[in-house]
Amino acid sequence: MRALREITTHFKGKNFPKFVTIKEVGPSDGLINEKKAVSLEKRVEFVNRLSECGYKYIEATRFVNSKGFPQMADNTKLFQQIHKAEGICYYVFIPNLNGLESALQASIKEISIFASASESYSERFLNTSIAKSFIRYEPLMEWAYDNNLKIRGTVACSVGCPFEGNIDPMAVRDVAKRMQEMGCYEICLEDSNGVGTPTRIQMMLQAVLKDIPPQQLALHCHNTRGRAIQNILTGLEMGVTIVDSSIAALGGCQFESGKVGNVSTEDVVHVLSQLGVETGLNLSKLEETANWISSELGRENRSLYRSIS
Template identity: 45%
Template structure:
């Protein structure tokens, strides 16, 4: 039987929040409507944060409320604090996400607190989410390297991931935030985490700064990981990691998975259309190798 790999599309949130070209709420909505046509089962809509800090994510709760709901598509909102969670709750969101890091320095730069303090902030969110039957996904940044501390001990990553799971996160996404990892180091990171937690509860989130994202995903597949975050047209980066480029493109990830015989439920033509649409709207070159090869083949 063909194995299924779940792709979590993070372009509308993790991607757009770091793009320089501002988009209207309608533009963001159109991107998600395009993505809904592709067969993607999980789409991150936006982030319930102050527009003062992340203007690209303004009115994400309003955007969520405007989207047509499809039982086959799980929408989620990032909620870094209780105020954000309450905004998500008010619009009927059934999945939220919280985030921390495996690096103390990065956590301080990113959310102005220590790793332990970040867990304390999440406690109320996780408690409220349980009361309202809302799923919580956890994000852990800097699982291999930190822009401030350098290499991160895999045991530290495992400790943070396990704690998020024990607190109630149904799934934890491990973010290779600055894209410096190579497969041998990714393997050690997964080995540490898999010694404490089953693969079904963890996802890989890779950036492509040094062109290693697909190689690192291949290594992750070899380790038994079957959930990956990706971003349409490679949107995104990280405002707290200098030089970090976008997330791995959904197009390149899909090409790898299809070539290896995995099932994703994604329709290539619809994904390519969504990719073209957002690249044109942002007036940016698509960094996806597959998307560019696909277009050249079509134009030949």
């Protein structure tokens, strides 16, 4: 409670948007980084439970190779079996054309892709350079347009890189602009290894905002060093109104074993509510769902809010 109270006190009275959209990534970016794989039946139930919490956007799964990522097995079946509540966009992450083909078979309407502002990160996780990654995406984007899919782009390493260190804000600006020009309706700026500080987030956004308006930007801040909420609030002060988060802080840090990765949705919603910012989310239902999925994973709920409720 103390940490959340201190954050709230520090940012009290500052200028924030009246409403912030929370995009839930727990079923995808969260579960894929958990040690234990959850059954298809439980993953379907998980998404259905989230649908009752007030979300407008839920990243339901990732269309990746299940051999390497058993946590994402049977993703087509998952998307077909979840109850698609009216007014909620269920989107998925796809890495390539194979993933897109599977997404189309599941009648998905929105997809998410990513590129990196770090050459080393791009080579490590996309097996190609930044420039060539965009060339690879060209046929995917064309196919997506032909099938009337909305496309969200994420810029990995928007603040720092686990291999290169600090990332030049202009490099982030260049990748974000390229994604916008390619047709992404929204650009999510990801602090992939959680090294961001309010000052560095501010510097990065100042660069990106020269080309892209704040209403087309989102923040995905990792809480590896305990600064995610401060970084998010800094972005909101600068006009950003869309935030990614993960219920129960699902998903560890792939670069530092044992460290927290995604920021807890409950913590973000609690702090925003204390600051008078609406999210449309039901905090009690979030907590209930967070406790349930944590139990299914056989681990504790990492949300700080859980310890004060």
